[in-house]
Amino acid sequence: MGHYLLRRLLILIPSVIGISVVLFTVLALAPGDPFEELATNPNVPAEVRASLRAQFGLDDPVVTRYFRWFGSMLQGEWGFSFASRVDVDTLILQRIPVTLLIIGSALVLALLIALPVGVYAATRPYSIFDQIANTLAFVGFSLPPFFTGILFILLFSITLDWLPFVYRADISAAGWRWYWEHLRQAIMPVAVIGLFQGASWTRYVRSAVLDVIRLDYVTTARAKGLAERAVVVKHVVRNALIPVVTLVALQMPALFGGAIVTEQIFRVPGIGSLLISAILANDTPVIMAVTFVFSFLVVAFNLLADVLYAWLDPRISYR
Amino acid sequence: MPGSIPASLTADAAAAPAARRTSPGAEAWRRFRRHRLALAGAVILALIAAAVVLGPLLWAVPINEIDFAAKLQGPSWKHPLGTDDLGQDLLARVLYGGRISLAVGLAAMVIAVVVGTLVGAVAGMSRGAVDAVLMWLTELFLSLPQLPLLLLIIYLFRDALKSLVGLEASMFILIVAVIGGFRWMPVARLVRAQFLSLREKEFVEAARALGASPARLVVRHILPNAIGPVIVAGTIDVAAAIIAESTLSFLGLGFPSDVPTWGRLLYDAKDHLDIAAHWALIPGAAIFFTVLSINYLGDGLRDALDPRRVI
Numbered sequence: 001m002g003h004y005l006l007r008r009l010l011i012l013i014p015s016v017i018g019i020s021v022v023l024f025t026v027l028a029l030a031p032g033d034p035f036e037e038l039a040t041n042p043n044v045p046a047e048v049r050a051s052l053r054a055q056f057g058l059d060d061p062v063v064t065r066y067f068r069w070f071g072s073m074l075q076g077e078w079g080f081s082f083a084s085r086v087d088v089d090t091l092i093l094q095r096i097p098v099t100l101l102i103i104g105s106a107l108v109l110a111l112l113i114a115l116p117v118g119v120y121a122a123t124r125p126y127s128i129f130d131q132i133a134n135t136l137a138f139v140g141f142s143l144p145p146f147f148t149g150i151l152f153i154l155l156f157s158i159t160l161d162w163l164p165f166v167y168r169a170d171i172s173a174a175g176w177r178w179y180w181e182h183l184r185q186a187i188m189p190v191a192v193i194g195l196f197q198g199a200s201w202t203r204y205v206r207s208a209v210l211d212v213i214r215l216d217y218v219t220t221a222r223a224k225g226l227a228e229r230a231v232v233v234k235h236v237v238r239n240a241l242i243p244v245v246t247l248v249a250l251q252m253p254a255l256f257g258g259a260i261v262t263e264q265i266f267r268v269p270g271i272g273s274l275l276i277s278a279i280l281a282n283d284t285p286v287i288m289a290v291t292f293v294f295s296f297l298v299v300a301f302n303l304l305a306d307v308l309y310a311w312l313d314p315r316i317s318y319r
Numbered sequence: 320m321p322g323s324i325p326a327s328l329t330a331d332a333a334a335a336p337a338a339r340r341t342s343p344g345a346e347a348w349r350r351f352r353r354h355r356l357a358l359a360g361a362v363i364l365a366l367i368a369a370a371v372v373l374g375p376l377l378w379a380v381p382i383n384e385i386d387f388a389a390k391l392q393g394p395s396w397k398h399p400l401g402t403d404d405l406g407q408d409l410l411a412r413v414l415y416g417g418r419i420s421l422a423v424g425l426a427a428m429v430i431a432v433v434v435g436t437l438v439g440a441v442a443g444m445s446r447g448a449v450d451a452v453l454m455w456l457t458e459l460f461l462s463l464p465q466l467p468l469l470l471l472i473i474y475l476f477r478d479a480l481k482s483l484v485g486l487e488a489s490m491f492i493l494i495v496a497v498i499g500g501f502r503w504m505p506v507a508r509l510v511r512a513q514f515l516s517l518r519e520k521e522f523v524e525a526a527r528a529l530g531a532s533p534a535r536l537v538v539r540h541i542l543p544n545a546i547g548p549v550i551v552a553g554t555i556d557v558a559a560a561i562i563a564e565s566t567l568s569f570l571g572l573g574f575p576s577d578v579p580t581w582g583r584l585l586y587d588a589k590d591h592l593d594i595a596a597h598w599a600l601i602p603g604a605a606i607f608f609t610v611l612s613i614n615y616l617g618d619g620l621r622d623a624l625d626p627r628r629v630i
Contacts, residue, residue: 154596275470
């Protein structure tokens with residue numbers, strides 16, 4: 001297992017480098033120049049401009065600039081936010097726990113929906129339950145997260161007045177009340193992403209279970225006289241989960257996209273809403289750093305999926 | 320097989336009309352019709368497409384006529400879908416926005432399918448290093464966070480393109496290129512997988528033995544047999560591209576603010592939910608029904624075009 005993990009970590013290095021090359025290429029190809037303002041300002045002499053450019057290394061070859069940029073990204077020197085006048089890493093460290101909490105809870109919610117519903121539907125294919133679940137899944141992943149968010153606000157905040165629609169980080173209550181208030185305001189943002197992902201994963205789980213449940217070893221398990229429950233939970237689901245883990249890992253970028261949208265709708269102070277406000281404020285260092293963090297999170301979740309994979313399927317871990 | 324030997328000439332003649340051959344197209348259509356929801360999806364999608372193409376000609380109300388006397392009104396005879404905070408007619412705006420959404424969806428799908436087919440075909444036909452590099456690139460693109468990158472690229476490039484071709488056209492090109500450029504990977508994997516199995520088949524070997532060039536092999540023999548899953552993936556891509564474009568507009572970073580795309584209408588409406596819910600519900604429902612019918616259409620096409628599935 002340790003060996004396997006180490007090898008997976010080594011495989012990560014080229015993909016982190018690849019992602020950084022893509023990000024840097026986008027930045028380098030972009031028109032515009034951080035010294036544009038100086039160039040158009042007649043009060044700044046050309047020699048001063050040239051020496052400033054040399055000082056910041058803007059005239060170096062692209063490859064040199066890439067390595068300098070990547071090095072400082074890795075060391076956590078992400079620059080200084082133009083808009084909020086603080087270091088980018090402090091800003092991101094402040095914001096990231098909320099985002100991780102929302103994404104993590106949404107992931108759990110999506111799996112809590114997709115696994116039981118998908119497995120139950122697959123054990124009774126074409127039954128009434130299966131058809132209802134299938135229809136709801138289609139509706140679920142055809143409703144874009146931003147519209148679900150608006151529907152939730154209309155229903156639960158405006159019509160019924162049950163839940164707050166603005167996420168507040170500064171809740172003044174203490175003790176149990178504090179937890180309760182946080183739970184209440186997190187329900188809608190988490191449900192918006194969780195339901196959207198849960199709907200599409202239900203279909204993956206259903207088709208993965210359907211593929212496995214017809215295999216001979218399942219018939220053998222039944223013929224041994226095992227209870228149906230034991231057959232499904234211990235024999236079918238474990239094997240069916242292997243392709244599901246891959247698909248869930250592939251959907252991680254979509255999950256982060258959903259997080260950006262919900263954070264924006266419910267004004268959750270996470271890195272998604274930080275990205276949007278940075279774009280609106282032309283705050284390039286923050287934008288680059290947040291995009292880098294999102295890429296890193298996707299890679300980290302893929303690593304997690306690989307570990308899960310090895311645990312689910314012992315055949316691959318000693319390859 | 321003993322059953323295949325005709326017992327007599329007359330028996331063979333009697334059996335012939337029963338085993339009438341159907342063309343692949345007719346067979347696909349027969350299978351597609353059996354998926355009733357897919358058929359319904361196709362009809363609804365055709366209605367939506369007809370409405371957004373012909374609607375602005377029939378409902379000739381300008382999309383930007385400001386009338387403060389009629390602001391934030393619910394549905395009425397004068398404004399069948401109500402008005403927004405400037406008193407602009409929502410029916411006209413929704414119909415106009417639908418043109419953009421459908422156009423972006425189709426154009427991004429074409430880019431994704433063309434790029435994906437090219438990458439998949441090259442990877443599937445060439446063994447070794449080219450295949451490995453292309454597949455590594457596909458995996459890399461799959462693990463990029465798409466929405467943040469989409470936002471980053473639009474942020475960095477919108478001003479430069481604007482000066483070249485004008486605001487609206489430049490946003491269209493940029494959005495379509497970027498959405499399409501991040502959706503080719505599933506198509507590339509599908510095409511490569513199909514190519515890997517098809518290029519070893521006897522009929523391809525026969526064509527090669529007859530001296531067909533690699534280009535002819537691909538275009539005439541392999542690609543037509545690999546196209547089914549690509550059509551299905553392309554259909555789903557249209558839905559995904561419509562959602563992606565609406566998401567950008569909803570975040571306020573898509574088309575310029577005076578272009579009423581469906582996502583932009585929702586973005587403008589979200590601060591007036593308590594007094595004018597219809598304003599948000601109408602474009603939202605338009606996105607939902609379009610995407611839902613495209614998804615069902617894709618599901619029906621999957622049934623129709625997969626010859627291994629028995630129905």
